[in-house]
Amino acid sequence: MRLILILPLLSLLLFMGAPAMSQALRGQIIFEQTGEAVTGAVIRTDGGSYHAISGLDGSFTIKDIPPGDYQIIVSLVGFNTEIRNVKLTDNSTVLPVIELKTGQKELSTVIVTADREKNNDAQARNLEKNANQVMNIVSARAIQISPDLTVANVIQRVSGVTVERNNTGDGQYALLRGMDKRYNYTLVNGVKIPSPDNKNRFVPLDIFPAELLDRLEVTKSLTPDMEGDGIGGAVNLVMKDAPNKLLISGNVATGFNTLFFGRPFYTFDKSQIQTKSPYELLGSAYPAQSRDFNPGLLDMKKIGIKPNLYGGISIGDRFFDDKLGVLVAGSYQNSLRGSNSTYFSFNTATSDASNLPVLTGLDHRTFSEEQTRAGLHAKLDYRFSENHKLQFYTAFLDFKTYQVRDEHKTDLSVGYDPENDNYNLGYDTRFRYTHQQIFNNTLKGEHSFFNKQFEMDWSAVYSKATNEVPDNSEVHVASTVRNGVENPRSVVVLGGAERRWEHNSDEDKAGYMNFRYHLGHENTPIVISAGGMYRDKQRANFFNEYQFRPLDESKPEGTQNNLIEGTDWNNYSDIKFMVFNPLGSTGDPLNYQASEKVAAGYLQGKITSRRFEILAGARVENTDQGYYLEHVVEGLQNEGNQKYTDVLPSVNLKYKLNGNTNLRVSYYKAINRPSFFEIVPYRIVNEDFTEAGNPGLKHTVAHNADIRYEIFPKPSEQFMAGVFYKKIMNPIEFGMVLQGQGSFYMPANFGNATNYGLELDYTKFIYNFGIKINYTYINSSITTTKLFYYDNPDPNATEHVLVKNVNQTRRLAGQAAHVANLILLYKGIRSGIDAQLSLAYTGDRLYAVSRYIDNDIWESGFVQLDASAEKKIGGRYVVFAKATNLLNTPVKDYVKRINTANSHVPDYEAFNNGTMTRSDIYGQTVMIGIRFKF
Numbered sequence: 034m035r036l037i038l039i040l041p042l043l044s045l046l047l048f049m050g051a052p053a054m055s056q057a058l059r060g061q062i063i064f065e066q067t068g069e070a071v072t073g074a075v076i077r078t079d080g081g082s083y084h085a086i087s088g089l090d091g092s093f094t095i096k097d098i099p100p101g102d103y104q105i106i107v108s109l110v111g112f113n114t115e116i117r118n119v120k121l122t123d124n125s126t127v128l129p130v131i132e133l134k135t136g137q138k139e140l141s142t143v144i145v146t147a148d149r150e151k152n153n154d155a156q157a158r159n160l161e162k163n164a165n166q167v168m169n170i171v172s173a174r175a176i177q178i179s180p181d182l183t184v185a186n187v188i189q190r191v192s193g194v195t196v197e198r199n200n201t202g203d204g205q206y207a208l209l210r211g212m213d214k215r216y217n218y219t220l221v222n223g224v225k226i227p228s229p230d231n232k233n234r235f236v237p238l239d240i241f242p243a244e245l246l247d248r249l250e251v252t253k254s255l256t257p258d259m260e261g262d263g264i265g266g267a268v269n270l271v272m273k274d275a276p277n278k279l280l281i282s283g284n285v286a287t288g289f290n291t292l293f294f295g296r297p298f299y300t301f302d303k304s305q306i307q308t309k310s311p312y313e314l315l316g317s318a319y320p321a322q323s324r325d326f327n328p329g330l331l332d333m334k335k336i337g338i339k340p341n342l343y344g345g346i347s348i349g350d351r352f353f354d355d356k357l358g359v360l361v362a363g364s365y366q367n368s369l370r371g372s373n374s375t376y377f378s379f380n381t382a383t384s385d386a387s388n389l390p391v392l393t394g395l396d397h398r399t400f401s402e403e404q405t406r407a408g409l410h411a412k413l414d415y416r417f418s419e420n421h422k423l424q425f426y427t428a429f430l431d432f433k434t435y436q437v438r439d440e441h442k443t444d445l446s447v448g449y450d451p452e453n454d455n456y457n458l459g460y461d462t463r464f465r466y467t468h469q470q471i472f473n474n475t476l477k478g479e480h481s482f483f484n485k486q487f488e489m490d491w492s493a494v495y496s497k498a499t500n501e502v503p504d505n506s507e508v509h510v511a512s513t514v515r516n517g518v519e520n521p522r523s524v525v526v527l528g529g530a531e532r533r534w535e536h537n538s539d540e541d542k543a544g545y546m547n548f549r550y551h552l553g554h555e556n557t558p559i560v561i562s563a564g565g566m567y568r569d570k571q572r573a574n575f576f577n578e579y580q581f582r583p584l585d586e587s588k589p590e591g592t593q594n595n596l597i598e599g600t601d602w603n604n605y606s607d608i609k610f611m612v613f614n615p616l617g618s619t620g621d622p623l624n625y626q627a628s629e630k631v632a633a634g635y636l637q638g639k640i641t642s643r644r645f646e647i648l649a650g651a652r653v654e655n656t657d658q659g660y661y662l663e664h665v666v667e668g669l670q671n672e673g674n675q676k677y678t679d680v681l682p683s684v685n686l687k688y689k690l691n692g693n694t695n696l697r698v699s700y701y702k703a704i705n706r707p708s709f710f711e712i713v714p715y716r717i718v719n720e721d722f723t724e725a726g727n728p729g730l731k732h733t734v735a736h737n738a739d740i741r742y743e744i745f746p747k748p749s750e751q752f753m754a755g756v757f758y759k760k761i762m763n764p765i766e767f768g769m770v771l772q773g774q775g776s777f778y779m780p781a782n783f784g785n786a787t788n789y790g791l792e793l794d795y796t797k798f799i800y801n802f803g804i805k806i807n808y809t810y811i812n813s814s815i816t817t818t819k820l821f822y823y824d825n826p827d828p829n830a831t832e833h834v835l836v837k838n839v840n841q842t843r844r845l846a847g848q849a850a851h852v853a854n855l856i857l858l859y860k861g862i863r864s865g866i867d868a869q870l871s872l873a874y875t876g877d878r879l880y881a882v883s884r885y886i887d888n889d890i891w892e893s894g895f896v897q898l899d900a901s902a903e904k905k906i907g908g909r910y911v912v913f914a915k916a917t918n919l920l921n922t923p924v925k926d927y928v929k930r931i932n933t934a935n936s937h938v939p940d941y942e943a944f945n946n947g948t949m950t951r952s953d954i955y956g957q958t959v960m961i962g963i964r965f966k967f
Contacts, residue, residue: 202955212265275358286962849878865905
């Protein structure tokens with residue numbers, strides 16, 4: 034296992050970090066006001082003969098110092114100098130903890146004060162310790178020195194979190210505690226945001242540049258003042274805040290992906306993209322002609338090595354006697370990503386009722402994707418007085434991808450004869466442009482009255498998320514190999530090409546109001562809170578696809594014919610097509626309008642004593658969700674609506690064993706609403722089954738319990754051990770559902786499910802070295818229906834194999850049993866070097882639930898090794914480097930069954946006592962850059 038390779042390095046780091054045990058003076062420096070460790074303080078003897086610098090945990094060691102009487106001087110810019118007298122004997126001497134006080138010197142009208150680093154690990158640990166609920170926090174400083182560029186990659190370092198990756202290997206969606214991405218929600222500055230996803234309500238986290246964050250909060254137990262649809266939890270992106278004085282910071286970097294050292298990067302002419310379909314431009318009655326489509330979009334172009342570009346800037350200050358704070362931050366990333374993929378399509382054998390996977394196709398795919406990610410965050414806050422504050426913040430995220438998928442397919446079923454080297458080939462090329470945006474505006478007021486005994490805050494929010502995939506084009510050509518010789522390629526007669534337009538939008542208008550009343554006395558304060566929210570969500574979804582057939586103009590008009598490469602065409606743009614469905618497919622049920630109105634209110638109380646902190650209450654949420662199809666479709670439920678009300682109680686108990694140790698016990702009830710796509714009665718006809726929506730889908734309800742032990746021995750250190758349990762009613766999973774005379778693969782409610790697990794989280798610093806390690810074990814159970822083939826008991830029947838629905842118990846989709854992270858840190862105080870080695874491990878996880886029994890697809894255990902380092906140059910500049918996926922670990926999918934009949938298939942691989950169905954390689958990504966701060 035690759036983890037074993039890291040253990041010798043860990044032992045070496047800990048050995049190097051261990052202080053000497055003889056003739057040494059040791060101690061620790063902390064900040065008197067907060068108790069945080071002070072890094073970089075200079076500790077010297079009078080005269081400077083012996084000295085040291087405090088490390089990551091504030092500790093220092095002066096080695097090889099002779100016995101005697103010394104005056105120890107501790108100094109750091111911005112702090113008062115501290116002096117201690119000490120007598121050093123033949124043995125090591127340990128000084129009492131030295132507390133530094135903030136320094137402030139007044140020179141005429143000039144005041145010099147300390148400017149302490151904010152948003153660091155010590156602050157994150159302090160927030161975790163004092164939080165009302167179970168949560169994990171990643172600080173801005175931890176994000177900055179990590180190898181990660183997007184929030185999706187940052188969050189994979191958090192205990193109990195796995196990420197689902199896209200076709201280029203980047204993290205995209207977060208799964209909290211093994212619960213599918215549908216079971217958590219995303220906040221920006223505490224406000225829920227809509228999703229640009231075309232099918233679901235969960236937010237793709239790869240749209241967020243990590244550098245815009247002040248911190249990342251992962252909440253694992255809910256309180257009544259939080260929205261209740263987070264069975265897995267909630268992810269809160271706390272954006273940068275205005276600084277206390279003028280601050281200008283930024284970065285610029287470049288790099289490359291090693292995948293394209295071994296093959297070309299493919300792209301296409303972006304100017305050929307038609308943003309609107311003929312239906313949108315010319316009306317629903319217009320019959321589209323081939324001249325209405327740009328043929329130039331269909332030609333692949335090769336480009337050489339092109340550097341990736343990254344940049345960001347942040348400007349902030351305060352004005353009018355510090356009453357007005359202003360911050361503007363922006364980020365831009367342009368990178369080339371991709372993958373090389375081997376993919377097997379398969380069916381379940383039906384001829385002998387073995388239910389074993391039979392490989393039917395071998396695809397070699399190359400993905401080339403140019404990603405452009407831009408983010409803008411702006412915040413204004415105005416302090417009218419100590420009791421009244423107004424804030425306005427806006428966030429704009431823009432993510433564009435230009436992807437070419439080139440696919441070479443070998444048909445392993447029809448005409449496949451490996452002994453005589455005869456088989457059929459297919460060549461499919463897809464040109465896809467995707468544009469996603471999230472726009473959020475929030476106006477917030479904070480007010481306190483009666484000497485802060487009564488407080489209130491309110492927010493008015495407008496958010497919109499959009500997704501467009503215009504002119505998504507695909508071309509299909511085929512050829513045959515006979516006796517080892519490939520014949521010329523020709524355009525597929527039935528289904529020569531498709532061009533598709535899709536776009537959707539989620540528009541949210543929401544209002545929040547919260548009230549807090551302080552009771553009790555100083556030793557036992559009580560806070561009563563109440564409030565509510567209302568959200569009106571409107572979704573519009575558009576889908577239109579045109580299909581094309583090859584056209585031979587030398588023959589009668591409308592005649593279809595195979596067009597041969599080299600004779601009839603050389604490039605895809607040369608192919609003459611006729612439009613098979615000139616009116617498009619706008620009658621498809623995926624053209625719909627939908628709405629969701631949520632009204633909620635809560636009441637909670639919090640009582641705090643020297644030992645206990647109890648927060649309890651309940652939330653009530655009323656949901657009114659509905660849809661209607663833009664075009665009436667016969668035989669389908671063309672509009673639907675469902676209303677329901679949920680009462681969601683919760684209790685969070687914190688027992689403070691001492692000032693640095695907590696024992697938490699929590700319970701909360703939560704829900705999960707169906708996505709609009711799931712309740713729309715769409716129909717997608719596949720080869721041997723029909724996928725369908727389910728207007729009768731119910732929402733999910735879950736009871737959740739947590740116990741966690743926390744200890745914070747030093748300000749930046751922690752040890753957490755916790756267990757959790759979830760009882761889930763009406764979970765939403767895809768499965769085979771019998772309706773009338775047919776079976777449909779559709780989202781449905783399959784009884785009840787359970788999910789439970791263990792989390793461990795440990796952070797430790799030893800002078801210049803640090804280690805962060807976490808481990809999560811997860812187990813679950815759910816029962817869904819599958820198709821099962823069996824032998825016909827009637828020997829005289831014409832059909833010897835029959836099929837029926839059976840129940841099968843398995844773990845939840847998307848879930849891995851084992852998740853671990855190991856981060857090794859080094860901070861050279863004198864050299865100004867910070868370095869980090871990060872290893873993330875995700876065990877085998879259930880990737881996709883099959884409609885056939887025992888044929889679920891699993892993703893193999895994945896190890897990702899990343900590294901980063903930075904070097905300070907003077908007081909304003911930092912040179913940094915980041916590298917990800919250093920091991921270039923392939924991601925492999927497999928079925929946990931072996932069929933020996935597949936052994937003749939090219940590239941076949943028996944894997945993990947099963948059959949490999951996919952293997953993806955992404956290459957390493959390397960970048961180098963410079964940061965500055967003024």
